[in-house]
Every structure is written in C-alpha cells, then in structure tokens.
Amino acid sequence: MKQMLLGAFASLMLSGAALAEEMKLAVTTSFHNSGLAEVLLPEIKADLDLDLQLLVVGTGQAIRLGEAGDVDAILVHSQRAEEKFLAGGYGSHRREIMYNDFVFVGPGSDEAGIQEAKDAAAALQSIAEVGAPFVSRGDDSGTHKKELSLWAAANLDPQGFGAWYRAVGAGMGAALNTAAGMEAYIIADRASWLNFGNKGNLKLLFAGDPVLFNQYAYLPVSSDKHPHVKTELAQQLEAWLTSDKARDLINGYQIEGEALFVFNAQQ
Amino acid sequence: MADLLDGMVRAFWLLVTLDRDLVEITLRSLQVTLTALAIAALIALPLAALLSVRRFRLRRVTIAVLNALMGLPPVVVGLIVYVFLSRSGPLGVLGLLFTPTAMIIAQVIIIVPLIASIAHQSLRELWSDYHDLLISMNATQSQRIKALLWDGRRALLTAALAGFGRAIGEVGAIMVVGGNIDHATRVLTTAIALETGKGDFAMALGLGFVLIALAIAVNLAIHWLGHTESEGRW
Numbered sequence: 001m002k003q004m005l006l007g008a009f010a011s012l013m014l015s016g017a018a019l020a021e022e023m024k025l026a027v028t029t030s031f032h033n034s035g036l037a038e039v040l041l042p043e044i045k046a047d048l049d050l051d052l053q054l055l056v057v058g059t060g061q062a063i064r065l066g067e068a069g070d071v072d073a074i075l076v077h078s079q080r081a082e083e084k085f086l087a088g089g090y091g092s093h094r095r096e097i098m099y100n101d102f103v104f105v106g107p108g109s110d111e112a113g114i115q116e117a118k119d120a121a122a123a124l125q126s127i128a129e130v131g132a133p134f135v136s137r138g139d140d141s142g143t144h145k146k147e148l149s150l151w152a153a154a155n156l157d158p159q160g161f162g163a164w165y166r167a168v169g170a171g172m173g174a175a176l177n178t179a180a181g182m183e184a185y186i187i188a189d190r191a192s193w194l195n196f197g198n199k200g201n202l203k204l205l206f207a208g209d210p211v212l213f214n215q216y217a218y219l220p221v222s223s224d225k226h227p228h229v230k231t232e233l234a235q236q237l238e239a240w241l242t243s244d245k246a247r248d249l250i251n252g253y254q255i256e257g258e259a260l261f262v263f264n265a266q267q
Numbered sequence: 268m269a270d271l272l273d274g275m276v277r278a279f280w281l282l283v284t285l286d287r288d289l290v291e292i293t294l295r296s297l298q299v300t301l302t303a304l305a306i307a308a309l310i311a312l313p314l315a316a317l318l319s320v321r322r323f324r325l326r327r328v329t330i331a332v333l334n335a336l337m338g339l340p341p342v343v344v345g346l347i348v349y350v351f352l353s354r355s356g357p358l359g360v361l362g363l364l365f366t367p368t369a370m371i372i373a374q375v376i377i378i379v380p381l382i383a384s385i386a387h388q389s390l391r392e393l394w395s396d397y398h399d400l401l402i403s404m405n406a407t408q409s410q411r412i413k414a415l416l417w418d419g420r421r422a423l424l425t426a427a428l429a430g431f432g433r434a435i436g437e438v439g440a441i442m443v444v445g446g447n448i449d450h451a452t453r454v455l456t457t458a459i460a461l462e463t464g465k466g467d468f469a470m471a472l473g474l475g476f477v478l479i480a481l482a483i484a485v486n487l488a489i490h491w492l493g494h495t496e497s498e499g500r501w
Binding site: 022029176 | 447
C-alpha cells in the first residue's frame with residue numbers, strides 16, 4: 001500500500017506534457033467571460049488538432065505579452081492600442097473578427113436616471129452630476145480604455161472626480177462583484193454582464209448607442225521580432241476564425257436568448 | 268450564508284461524481300506543489316543543518332534574511348520569476364513561462380525560506396544537545412549534518428508541512444507565471460479566483476472545500492508514511 005502511494009506520487013511528478021500542437025493566445029477577460037471560448041475551443045481542437053491555450057488577461061497585459069513574445073497571437077478590443085502595437089512592429093497584421101457592445105449597468109433605483117438618457121455621453125454626465133457611486137475597471141484593459149474615451153466624449157475628466165468614482169484595478173468579473181456590493185454604476189460588456197452570476201440589485205440600464213460597439217481584432221505576433229512564435233499555427237487559426245463555420249458559431253451564440261456577438265470579418 | 272451551503276453541496280457533488288476537470292486541476296495542484304516541496308526541502312533542510320553546525324561570518328545575516336523572506340509576498344516572487352522567464356527576459360530562450368515548471372520555480376522560491384527558517388529553529392536546539400557528543404566523537408561536518416537531519420526528522424516534517432501549506436494555498440505567484448490556462452496550468456487556487464471573478468461563488472467555495480480536504484488528506488498521508496503521532500513512536 002505504501003509503495004503504491006509513493007509510486008503514485010512519483011508518477012504524478014514525472015507525468016508530462018500533452019501531445020497535440022499547442023499555441024498560446026492572449027484574450028481579454030470580457031471575451032472569456034462571455035463563454036464563447038468554450039464553444040469555439042473544442043471545434044478548433046477538432047478541426048485543426050490544435051490545443052489553443054488561452055491566457056485570460058486585460059487588453060493592456062495582452063498587448064504586453066504580445067510585445068514580449070510570450071504568446072503567439074492576441075485577440076483584443078482596443079483599436080488605438082492595437083495600432084500602436086502594429087506601429088511598434090510587434091504584430092504582423094490586424095484582422096477584425098467580430099463585435100459586441102458595452103452596456104451601462106447600475107442599481108435598480110437608478111438615482112442618476114440614465115434609463116432616459118439620450119446617448120452614452122448624457123448618461124455619464126448625469127452620473128457625474130448626481131455623484132452616484134461608479135466603479136471603474138482602472139486596469140488599463142480594453143473596457144477601461146473604452147470607459148475613459150466615453151468620459152472624454154462627455155467632456156469630463158475622471159482625474160478630477162470625487163470619492164464616488166472608484167477605480168478598482170480588477171478584471172470585469174471582480175469589478176462587477178464590487179459594483180454589486182456597493183450598488184454602483186459600471187460599464188460592462190454585454191457578454192460578461194449576461195454571464196455574471198452575482199447580479200444582486202444591479203440592472204441593465206442603458207445600451208444601444210453606436211459608440212458602445214466593441215470591435216474584437218486578431219493580431220498575430222510578428223515573427224520578425226520573435227522568431228520562435230508559431231506563425232503557421234497562428235495563420236491556421238486566423239483562417240479558421242474567419243471561416244464560414246466560425247461565422248455561424250459566433251453569430252449563433254446566445255445567452256438567455258440574446259445574441260452576443262456579430263461576426264464581421266472580411267472573408 | 269446561502270452561498271456557503273450551496274458551496275458545500277457543490278463540493279460534495281464534484282467529489283462524488285469525480286468531475287473530470289476537478290480531478291485534473293486537483294492532480295495538477297498536487298503535482299506542482301509536491302514537486303516544489305521536494306525541491307525546496309532538498310535545498311532548505313541541508314541549508315538549515317549547515318547554519319546550525321557551522322559558524323561563519325555571514326551566518327547571522329543569512330539567518331535574519333531567511334527569516335525576513337518568510338513573509339515574501341507571492342505576487343512579487345511571481346513578478347520577478349515572470350520577468351526572468353519572459354521571452355524578452357534573460358531566461359526567455361527556455362520557453363518556460365506559462366508552464367507548470369514556471370509555477371514550480373516560483374513556489375520553490377516562496378517556500379525555501381519558510382522551510383529553512385523553521386527547520387533551523389529546531390535543529391539549533393537539537394545541536395545544542397548534540398554538540399559535545401558529536402565533537403567528542405570527532406564527527407566530520409557532513410556526519411554532523413546527517414546526524415542532525417536524521418534525529419530531527421520529526422521536526423523537519425513539520426517544517427516541510429508548513430511549506431506545503433503555504434504552497435498549496437498560494438495563488439498570487441502561480442497566477443502570474445502560470446497564466447491559469449485551462450488544461451495546462453490551471454490549479455485549484457487559480458480556478459477559485461476565476462470562479463469568483465465570474466460571480467459563481469458556490470463553485471468557488473466548492474473548489475475551496477476541495478482544497479481544504481486535499482491539504483488535510485496530504486498531511487494525514489505524510490504522518491501515516493512517517494509513523495508519527497502513533498503510539499510509542501514519538
């Protein structure tokens with residue numbers, strides 16, 4: 001018995017790596033929280049015999065990982081940061097895949113009255129006017145950058161905000177937990193919101209302004225900068241992500257009867 | 268409160284049905300932490316014995332530094348290991364970032380000071396008992412170290428278990444260097460962080476209970492293997 005137990009320990013330590021081809025893709029928390037990955041990964045594995053390893057991080061860190069050559073490609077949603085990434089020569093090109101949208105979530109009582117706001121800028125202005133608690137991601141992610149650009153569009157600067165503006169420096173899920181606990185307003189992507197399990201008193205209050213659309217793009221890491229990246233696998237994956245099959249899977253993905261993503265890759 | 272109950276129910280079902288993902292991440296947790304523990308013990312225990320039997324100039328400083336490093340924040344260790352192992356870091360060519368090996372390296376760094384400090388405390392006392400005897404027998408330094416390590420094995424087991432406890436429950440460092448990749452580097456603690464992020468507290472708590480049960484099981488197994496705490500053997 002004792003030998004068996006020790007043998008089990010030993011084999012546990014020696015047991016090694018998987019065999020199918022592997023590549024690493026940095027994706028954003030909002031993409032991963034949507035649950036779409038769980039639909040796509042098994043299909044990718046079946047079609048390409050590719051073990052796609054997802055690193056779930058904010059857009060800021062995803063781009064850092066790509067710049068350092070620690071991943072083979074990134075799938076992110078912050079166009080300005082993506083263009084900077086390309087200008088630095090870190091990525092070979094940028095391919096738009098799909099988009100979803102951001103929504104304004106807040107307490108059911110809606111003290112700032114953003115349900116009646118005519119656009120996103122007006123909604124933010126009324127939150128700032130009332131000084132209602134507002135949770136910001138504050139982690140340099142794509143969602144955070146989007147939020148900052150929305151404040152800028154509303155002619156407001158978060159630097160000068162009072163204590164009601166709370167930058168938590170955390171991922172989408174953790175930020176939603178915080179907002180639920182404080183009954184605060186927050187900007188989230190629709191997918192994370194629908195999949196979120198701890199909604200509490202929070203409700204979806206405002207959505208639909210075209211500025212809230214959120215474009216996801218796929219950027220393979222340049223093999224000029226980092227010769228070790230798996231360019232060929234990254235190309236195969238790109239071809240798959242822009243295929244008719246991916247289109248049907250992405251457009252057909254629903255949570256609670258709502259479609260989340262719109263496929264818009266140029267085929 | 269309802270979450271806590273849900274969590275217990277969820278943990279129960281995960282265990283009873285031997286959920287495949289659960290088994291996988293549990294085995295990986297064990298693999299990473301036990302490997303780290305074995306390596307750390309190989310470094311820390313001889314170091315502790317050496318610090319007890321040998322007087323050298325930087326001994327005090329070494330001991331003080333080891334004691335201070337017991338409180339090393341795991342996330343800082345993770346970040347340092349990350350910078351070294353990143354493709355643009357000095358050890359980037361090895362391609363170790365986001366592998367279980369990277370997680371093992373980080374955990375070794377975290378628990379070596381802890382194991383060495385605790386082991387040194389008990390070996391030092393043992394040495395004060397053995398000092399005259401071993402010197403009068405004219406034992407060589409390596410013989411002294413061996414004698415101390417063997418006769419102090421019960422206390423050293425405690426030191427090792429403390430290291431195990433710190434490593435198995437650690438999340439900051441392995442999240443940074445492992446990346447929490449499904450089917451590659453996801454372990455119990457990073458899975459708990461992930462489920463918390465999704466707002467699925469019941470699942471997170473369920474995994475937490477599994478982690479606690481695992482820690483207890485490993486401790487019991489080690490005591491049983493070492494015959495400690497059994498009659499006439501202490």
